[in-house]
Amino acid sequence: MNILVLNWQDLANPQSGGAEIHLHEIFGRLARRGHTVTLLCSGWPGAAARAEADGMRIHRTGGRNTFSLAAPAYYRKHLAAAPWDVVVEDLNKVPLFTPYWVRRPLVLLVHHLFGATAFREASVPFAAATWLLERPIPRVYRGLPAQAVSESTADDLAARGLRRSDLRVIHNGVDLEFFSPNPFVARFPEPTFLYVGRLKRYKRIDLAVEAVALLRARGTHVRLRIAGRGDEEPRLRAQVERLGVGDRVEFDGFVTEERKRELLRSCWGTVLPSPKEGWGIANVEAGACGTPAVAADSPGLRESVVHGQTGLLVPYGDAGKLADALASLAADPALVARLGAGGRRFAEGLSWDRAADLTQAHLAEVAGRG
Template sequence: MKLLVINWQDLANPHSGGAEVHLHEIFGRLARRGHGVTLLCSGFPGASPADEADGMRIHRTGGRHTFTLAAAPFYRRHLAAERFDAVVEDLNKIPLFTPYWVERPLALLVHHLFGTTAFREASAPFAAATWMLERPIPLVYRGLPAEAVSESTRDDLVARGLRRQDIRVIHNGVDVDFFRPDPSISRDAEPTFLSVGRLKKYKRIDHAIEAVARLRARNRFVRLVIAGKGDDEPRLRETVARLGVGDRVTFAGFVTEEGKRDLMRRAWATVQPSPKEGWGITNIEAAACGTPTIASDSPGLRESVVHNTTGLLYPHGDVAALADALERLAMDEVEVARLGAGAHQFAQGFTWDRAADLTEAHLAEVAASR
């Protein structure tokens, strides 16, 4: 097949995240299987307008805030004549409304929609713009074949007006050969919990910091390691200082994949306080390492964490319940081991090869619809 993927960013972009990992893991595999894959995405300072990565041709146009305006003109000038077998809009951040300017067959790929959670992250004008741009999704995309990375995302799309029968759920994967337990690496001697990912306000990492402070008040000692970079870091550091838990909360900054894996292997559990995620890849990465996760009982996360089997779920925003969950594991290494074993077994069902197989089959159906 000859495929075109349109996404806001590629993995080389400094602002890339889980959606870009998914893009390269899936479509890089399809490229290595012999499919022709072209990616149209935004540029960034220092980026080449034309590139290649993971077997994919990459075209960059516009920038972080102008790609939505630059994508359609670039497509018409440089790509429309190529007659792709299928085009995929990887809806990431805001819709590009490709049905109005891309030749079909066209498919939609959705990780998650922001909805009102945009107001927890961005300034009021940007949040309002994101919310308003999501409103026409059912009108623009209804009837198109779609992929969602979780049942929660499919349910969200259906609630907004898309047809359930048009949406195929294909879960994300992880590299279970890379993320795996290492008998030579043991958990930290002290109860240590890990938050890993971009430091964004909407992810509510401050709830984990507040939970640590509550446990300090109970004379329960736990440590929290925060790995990652992002624009919420100054606020999080201020929260640590205000609550007086600087001796119990460590900022590890950016970590490599090997560094992340090492932290996951040593942690007693990872922590995910976010109100909404497409799936929660880091939860499965930790699970593959034999480490459970404590997460909000929120869309996406409730699918990548099985309560009392691979980790613990608590009501989102309930800091007291989060503190209780941390205390429960901090006081019971046997429970940590039990949940870790369940998590490792659970993770084996989610591989990138499986996700690529299902995506390949789905796009073959889309291409055949021409």
Template sequence: MLAVNFRDPAHPEAGGAEQHLAEILLEAVRRGHRVTWLATAFPGAAPEAHDRGMRIVRRGAWWNFNLVVPGVLRREFSSPRPDLVIEDINKVPCLTPWWTRSPVAVIIPHLFGFTAFREASLPVALYVMLLEALIPSVYARSRFVVISESTRDDLVHRGVPRERIAVVHCGLDHEVHRPDPATPKSARPTLVFVGRLRRYKGLDWVIRALPAVRARVPDARLQVIGDGPHRAHLERQARAAGVSGAVDFLGFRPLTEKVRCVREAWALVQPSPKEGWGLTVVEAGACGTAVVAADSPGLRDSVRRGETGLLVPFGDEAALADALARVLEDRALRERLADAGVEWAARFHWPECAARSLDALLAGAGRH
């Protein structure tokens, strides 16, 4: 079994998509499959490694991986060829059915669509959209596993038959993400954001709304956990908005510290215009923290509107400021959202997600 994804779990920018794929592949290892994960190289990484029974092969770089994959499949994975190729389309499609005679199954967290223009230059965004437009024809014989109804609907709209798409929601590590009575909420009204600092993640929208939030809740602060190429811009934006003293850019943090910050926060904010599922909002709910999120694809699947969190039209600064201020001002609302979040998160488990996802992927190759 060969999995193709831009990053492997050791990559410095590995996130929820890599965790999701790893859980599925580790289930395959437990069932006795030989698993290889083809990903990009990164500074300091060995060209090959092993991780929990999986062979990791690193070729190319983040900017040319999809162009390198055809040659790698031809040179290194054609004799013998894999019984199944699993392509995780997490950046742009590598169009693997063109380059291998093996059956191909596909995992898609989400497609960029027009959100590509929020992150990339015009030529690159057009390139991404062109590659995504090829998916229905290039993967015409493939089965798809997606992590939300929103992604399924996107694929159907693009021309992929609904019957070839299985929706399997992400799991959760309940040993890590759970309420902890020994960790009280912060004494100061605190919002937390967890994620990569990239333009398309929407954190600039939160910073624009923060002055209006502080007009109602003067002590409110925002903790930003994560890093990325957009950090310097966001720091300048916070200074220009006069809220730099209320925004703490904490960078990457160890898992235990990140979970502690989420538990202490009064609410987690997730402002992305598009997600595959929104694992961070479910993790926050599991930790007993209320959520305010964009009413966008993926997040409207992982947040139960008005029950586990408040959903706000993406880009509406006044609506976002009002929702954040409401949650910070109203303790009863926060606690109601938090309690419902714990209950909602309890239904998601990685072993079930991995088993159901792998079954669907293997069915596409006629194997079980």
């Protein structure tokens, strides 16, 4: 197949995250299988206009805030004449409204929609713009074949007006060889928990910091490692200082995949307290390493964590309940081991090869109809 993918960013972008990992893991595999994959995405200062990665040809145009305007013009000038078998809009951030300017066959791929959660991250004008841009999705994309990375996202799309029969759920995968337990890597001697990912306000990392402070007040001492970078870091550092837990919370900054794996193997659990995720890939990576996850019982996350089997789910926004969950793991290394083993078993059913197989079959089906 000759496949064109449109996404806001590629993995080399400094702002890349889970959606870009998914993009490269899935479509990189399709490229290596012999399919021709071209990616149209945004650039950043100093980025090359053309590149190649994971077998994909990459075209960059516009920037983080201008890509939705630059992409249609670039497509018409450079890409519209190519014989695409299928075009995929990887909806990340805000929709590109491709049905208005891309010829079909067209597939919509959705990680998650922000909805009202946009107001937890951005300023009111930007949050309102995101919320408003999501409103036309049912009218613009209704009738198109679509992929969702979780049942929660599919339910959200259906609730907004897309036909459930058009939605195919294909869960994210995990690299089971790279993310794996290592019996020679010991856990930290003191109960230590890890947040790994972008430091964004809507991720609600502040709840994890608050939970550490609550536990300290109860006389239960745990540590929190925060690995990642983002514009929420100054606020988090100020919160740590205000709550007096500077000796309990450590900022690791950006970490390589190898360092992330080392932390996942060494920590007693991961923490992801956000109100909404497409899937929660960090939870599954932790499980693959034999480490349980503690996460909010929120859309997406409740699918990547099986409560009592691979980790613990707590009510979103409740720092006290989050503290209770961390305390239960801190007091019971056997529970950590049991949930970690369950996490590995769960992850073993979620390989990237499986996700790529299902994606390839769906795209071939759509291309055949087209």
